Amino acid sequence: MTRIIVVGNGMVGLKFCEKLISRSADFEIIVYGEEPRPAYDRVHLSSFFSGSSAEDLLLTPYSWYESNKIKLLTGELVTSIDRNEKAVQTHSGRKDHYDILVLATGSSAFVPNIEGVERNGVFVYRTIEDLIQIRDYASKIKKAVVIGGGLLGLEAAKAMIDLRLETHVVEFAQRLMPRQVDDDGSAILVNKLQQLGIQVHINKSTSRIEGNGKLEGLTFSNGTSIDADMLVISAGIRPRDELAKNSGLNVHQRGGILVDDFMKTNDENIFAIGEAVCHNNMVYGLVAPGYEMAEVVVRQLVNDHIKPFKGFDMSTKLKLLGVDVGSFGDAFGETPGSIPIALKDNRNGVYKRVNISSDGKFLLGGILVGDAAQYHLFHQMVANKIPLPNQPESLIFGTSSKTDETSGVKNLPDSAQICSCENISKGDLVFQIAQSGVTTLDGLKKNTKACTGCGGCAPMVNDILKITLESLGHKVKKTLCEHFDYSRQELFGIIKVKELRTFNQVLDSHGRGDGCEVCKPAVASLLASIWNEPIMQQPTIQDTNDRYLANIQKGGSYSVVPRIAGGEITPDKLMAIGRIAQKYNLYTKITGGQRIDMFGARVDQLPSIWAELIEEGFESGHAYGKALRTVKSCVGSTWCRFGVQDSVAYAIFIENRYKGLRAPHKIKGAVSGCIRECAEAQSKDFGIIATEKGWNLYVCGNGGARPQHAKLLVNDVDMETCTKLIDRFLMFYIRTADPLTRTATWLNKMEGGLDYLREVIIDDKLGICDLLEKEMKELIEGYHCEWKKVVDDPELQKQFKHFINSDDTDPTLSFVEVREQKLPSNWNEMRDKNK
């Protein structure tokens, strides 16, 4: 058996072991690690400060080494190599023979030679031990300075923010991340960091660390200075090559064990991999090249598909403090003749730069800050020399819509590497899809391991899946989730025809598994839209607001909205709301839908609040449901000198007609009494505007994130016709829309659009109008107030308790007083307090 000694138990050393044992059992592996614990995830080191423990960061536990028969010795520093005897010796005097030696000694933090660097309060940012020291020291101080504005430095800065310290970053170069982004990209990044509370000082060379015993500040070479309680140095790495050097192995003059393309040192029995290595004048401070080096060595040892290490593309995409940064190919346009095209958007904090070849045919590289969604596509375009479009500027100035992206994927050659973590090409994926018959992203992930590393390639893998399935003649079907192979519209038909009444019946007969947070509320909505039975009969398939018939708010309290149809309310009822809100100490606010929301109720208070509201003549406003919310109105012809019809009366009629109606999403309506449109009816799912001759009906508008004006369906119809058309319109929507789709999106996706909708609900092209009206009539007749169901049924009230084994209320509920009312304690503050 060949005896292999690995010196170094870091990420690359461990990866080497994993790769070797997965290929062969013919090796005896002994690993020496200098640190006290086994290999941990150094890439995510800063998560130590956002809650991960040292154990969480471990890549594998001790037991993994045992069960794979790897002998691991931690806390043992190898101090010398006797190359003639082929043996290593450790600081404790232990001697060990090897046949093959693999040096994965990694790197250490680079500490610049600054006067005062030995003072207390100066740290490097490299190991878990460093982090423990930083954390302990940080508890006593306020202000931290990080030297180094590169990748590692910004990681350290994030850690300082997580430790709730005033944080400053000092960078010697004229920009942040000097190896990845240019000056303009850095400017955007600086802006973003400052918004996060990090002060950035570029172009500053530190000449002295001030203080007396412990540090008190930094002086820069230009004479300026800054106070500091702690200094973290994260200014780069230096390869740990001292062991190799002392053993007569060749090292680079600037550091790094010299290796050939097969990771061999000048001793044929000794390999070196990872950050300790200098290959072709390059030291790689990233983990991916180290993994590739491990692969190169393992293939030689098992003598299978031997390949050389050809250097490594240093393109990177990462999220730093929530800001996306991507840098790929020739990022700085150093290729002769290359032409840069850049977009600098200070408002949105986005910088995009692409460098194209002098003939305008190919993309050479580029930089993305603030929005790196196109990184993978661009990176592929560079790697595979995909011809540029005629107007290459459209790459960054055009909208990066989905269709562009899929066409981009379509043009990739089969050799294009899609998943760089697992080294999977487009051809591999297409082959798998065609051979194995997978139709879902999850299935493809399982078969190929694509997207299982960083996950960054998931959008491209999904596009490839879609395109390949389409090319194979599959119709890509919209199913609810993994538990149902049906679309919402298909399930509507199934539930209705088979007369299914409960989620369990639907799941047993047409689904599989246990259901989930996607299909349960979708089926609950269908059951409510079809049978209109009290949703309280199946509380645990409802979204939380429906389950508790109130809206959950920050802190875990609920808000209560009684129906005030059309926004019309008597003084007595207004006073009743005031009295009840006062009694239960609720925050009150007028909503956008012309009613009153009462916030801050504990879950156990809900039934008694409802009981008092019902006593005063109120009923549920369904503010918690995907259901009809409000029908807003202007004051109309009764009072207004411009009004031409009684909009209030019509709004009240309509709101009461559809109250309790459950739909794929919330529905809002409005009625305006004249063309001035004070009720804003054209921004509603259905909007009615009075004319001299009758009413105009608009449909499929909404406000929200993407506002859309409603479209005119018919004009100058009488009230009866208008109401009938709304009946048909809403029922058709309820029957055919996907889950959580507002009417505007539903219409946008509808083939044939508004014309088709008119054909169905006005011309009755499908012959279903009678059915739609009949179904709506049944729903209207089946109306019940859901609150009353609970108030009348002590059994249902039982679940309105925070604890089932105690009458205590939730002790974490907490409020503050602002503007003479209570508000929930800020949840970010709460979160921080608990840290």
Next chain:
Amino acid sequence: MEILNQLRTHAAENLCEIKIWFRAAHISDFPENGGACIKYKDLQIAVFNFSRRNEWYACQNLCPHKMQMVLSRGMIGSTDGDPKIACPFHKKTFSLLNGQCLNGEEEKISVFPVKVEDGFIYIGFTK
């Protein structure tokens, strides 16, 4: 995070570490295919009744995303057959087998063993 560490010190890695089986409530106190919150000392524990599979699971009631005491009010379900809970606030989902966040990078939650005896639910704690 103090509050999470406090939960972790109560959660057992394996069953032999259990020191206390706390009698939480009667089976009939829990909704079918859903959860409820129980109080043990200063802890809030979410207990879930997977009636369809005749299984019970327990985890911390605190969602680590926004530090809200709400997981017991969430919807239960499964992914590839493994039981999970979705937080009602932002639908972050967590495995009830190991507490891992399944659709994000949230902290792992603590899970607790459950046993059923004579119609009562018992939750296992290390102290």
